Amino acid sequence: MSHSHGTPAEQHAAVIAEIKKVTIILSVLTIVELIIGFAMIGMTSDFLRLAAKGTIVILMMAKAFYIVAYFMHLKHEVKNLIMTIVVPLALFIWFIIAFLADGNSYKNLRNKYDRHYQEQATIKVEKKEHGAKHEGTHEVKPADAHEAPASH
Amino acid sequence: MSTTTTASPTEAKSWGGGKSPFNAEYGKVMMWYFLMSDAFTFGAFLISYGTVRFSTNGWPDPNAVFKSFPFAPEGVNAPLVFVSVMTFILIVSSVTMVLAVQAGKNMDKQGVVRNMILTIIGGIAFLSCQAWEWNHLFHEGAWWGANPFLNADGTASSTNFTNFFFTITGFHGFHVFSGVVINIIMLIMTLMDKFEQRGHYLMIEKAGLYWHFVDLVWVFVFTIFYLL
Numbered sequence: 001m002s003h004s005h006g007t008p009a010e011q012h013a014a015v016i017a018e019i020k021k022v023t024i025i026l027s028v029l030t031i032v033e034l035i036i037g038f039a040m041i042g043m044t045s046d047f048l049r050l051a052a053k054g055t056i057v058i059l060m061m062a063k064a065f066y067i068v069a070y071f072m073h074l075k076h077e078v079k080n081l082i083m084t085i086v087v088p089l090a091l092f093i094w095f096i097i098a099f100l101a102d103g104n105s106y107k108n109l110r111n112k113y114d115r116h117y118q119e120q121a122t123i124k125v126e127k128k129e130h131g132a133k134h135e136g137t138h139e140v141k142p143a144d145a146h147e148a149p150a151s152h
Numbered sequence: 153m154s155t156t157t158t159a160s161p162t163e164a165k166s167w168g169g170g171k172s173p174f175n176a177e178y179g180k181v182m183m184w185y186f187l188m189s190d191a192f193t194f195g196a197f198l199i200s201y202g203t204v205r206f207s208t209n210g211w212p213d214p215n216a217v218f219k220s221f222p223f224a225p226e227g228v229n230a231p232l233v234f235v236s237v238m239t240f241i242l243i244v245s246s247v248t249m250v251l252a253v254q255a256g257k258n259m260d261k262q263g264v265v266r267n268m269i270l271t272i273i274g275g276i277a278f279l280s281c282q283a284w285e286w287n288h289l290f291h292e293g294a295w296w297g298a299n300p301f302l303n304a305d306g307t308a309s310s311t312n313f314t315n316f317f318f319t320i321t322g323f324h325g326f327h328v329f330s331g332v333v334i335n336i337i338m339l340i341m342t343l344m345d346k347f348e349q350r351g352h353y354l355m356i357e358k359a360g361l362y363w364h365f366v367d368l369v370w371v372f373v374f375t376i377f378y379l380l
Contacts, residue, residue, distance in 0.1 A: 008258070015254055023247050030239055037232050037379045041215050053380050060375040064368055071250050071364045080166075081174040081181065085188050092195055099199050103206030111209070121209030124306040 022070040029063050183358045187365045190327075194369050197323065198376055201316045210303030212313050214378050217294075217301050222284050235378045238281045239370065245274025246367040249335075253360040256353025261342060264356060268339040271363065275332035282325050286318070294318075317377060324366070324373050331366045334359050 006014075033056055040052050069075035074082055111118040166173045174181055205211055215231035224230065248270040255263025293300035299314040338359045347353045 012254070012258060016251075019247065019250050019254070023243070026243055027240070030236075030243065033375065033379060034232055034236055040379075041231060056375060056379050060371060063371045067246070067364055067368045067371065071246055071367075072361055078166075078173070078175045081176060081184070085184055088188060089191065091192075092199075095195065095199050096202070099203040100206050103203035106207040107209065110207075118209070121307055123308070125302060125308045127300075127302055 018070060022066050025066055026063055029059050029066075033059050177354060179358055180354070180361070183361050187361060190365065191369075194320075194323070194372070197316075197320050198372060201320065201376065204312050204316065208310065208312065210305050210307045210309060212299070212301040212309050213304035214380075216304070217289075217313075218285070218378055220288055232378065234281070234285065235374060238278055238285075239374050241274055241278045241281065242367050242370050245271045245278070246364055248274065249360045249363045253353075253357050256347070256356040259348075259353070261345075261348060264342050264347075264353060265339065268335055268342065268356075272332055272335050272339065275328055275335065275363075279325065279328055279332065282321065282328075286321075289314075289317075320373060321377070324369055327366050327369065331359075331363045334362060 036052050036056055036059075040049060043049050043052065074085065111121075218235055219229050219231045221228070221230060221234035221237075248267045252264050252267035252271060255267060289295075294314045294317075296315055296318050297311050299309050299311045301309060301313065303309045338356055341347065341355065342353075347355060
């Protein structure tokens with residue numbers, strides 16, 4: 001308990017106060033996330049949607065920080081222990097950038113060189129009826145040629 | 153825990169032997185490394201979800217998929233409502249877990265028992281919510297290999313969406329289930345005075361780390377599947 005001094009009773013009170021504070025922060029962050037999530041329903045502007053998603057990701061990271069730092073108590077551990085855990089996780093920075101960029105590049109290349117694939121993404125289909133589920137593989141059709149005769 | 157450590161030792165001294173360099177017991181350090189490896193597993197799942205989503209032209213709108221809740225009238229349109237409840241259940245159970253760990257540090261057996269029971273109830277409540285949601289989606293026609301939901305722009309969707317959803321929430325749900333089992337074992341051990349005999353409640357702390365990790369993963373799963 002390096003973050004509090006005094007008698008055990010005072011330390012205990014300090015820890016409980018910290019738990020309360022973090023609980024309130026996590027709740028507020030979640031509520032803000034949900035407000036943004038509701039605001040995104042029906043939002044048509046691509047820029048606004050992207051900004052909302054970016055904000056949600058930042059709030060998500062803030063929540064993760066508070067859980068790990070305070071609930072899991074990592075903030076009050078020895079610095080070397082923190083480093084052995086946090087530094088390897090920095091690999092995620094590269095993972096996320098590399099894989100998402102690769103996925104995006106694959107989509108762009110496919111749309112460019114596979115016209116059929118690209119056309120599929122512009123054809124609207126009817127939603128299936130409810131009921132009689134899970135009875136065959138024809139229930140759900142991927143974007144295949146039979147779905148859209150207009151493309152022939 | 154100890155208040156006697158006044159002078160902070162230099163790096164060389166802390167690794168010079170005779171003391172715990174990380175000032176943490178072996179089991180706790182190993183729990184941290186296990187959780188780190190588990191974070192990579194979940195990270196791999198979520199990043200592959202992101203990669204597939206980035207490589208696909210259309211994707212279902214989560215608000216059109218997750219829009220019901222138990223005892224809701226037919227055709228209700230209430231996106232985000234049920235998953236908010238699930239999120240708050242998990243946050244609250246994480247808070248009661250912290251309180252249990254704190255009670256353990258004070259050798260307060262009654263406090264540990266009370267908060268562990270609350271944590272277990274929270275975990276079971278979360279699992280029940282997830283079971284309802286899976287069941288609901290299954291009856292809408294969603295499962296591994298079956299996706300009744302169209303893309304947000306009305307084009308035909310692939311089964312990637314449901315495959316990832318059931319795999320990742322299933323893997324997380326399995327972690328919640330394991331956490332509830334671990335917490336029940338901790339509760340039984342507390343009731344049997346195992347930790348009183350040992351003179352410390354460090355096991356509760358390690359179970360707590362695991363439980364917070366489950367909450368942490370849900371923060372990511374919730375955001376990525378339901379909000380983005």
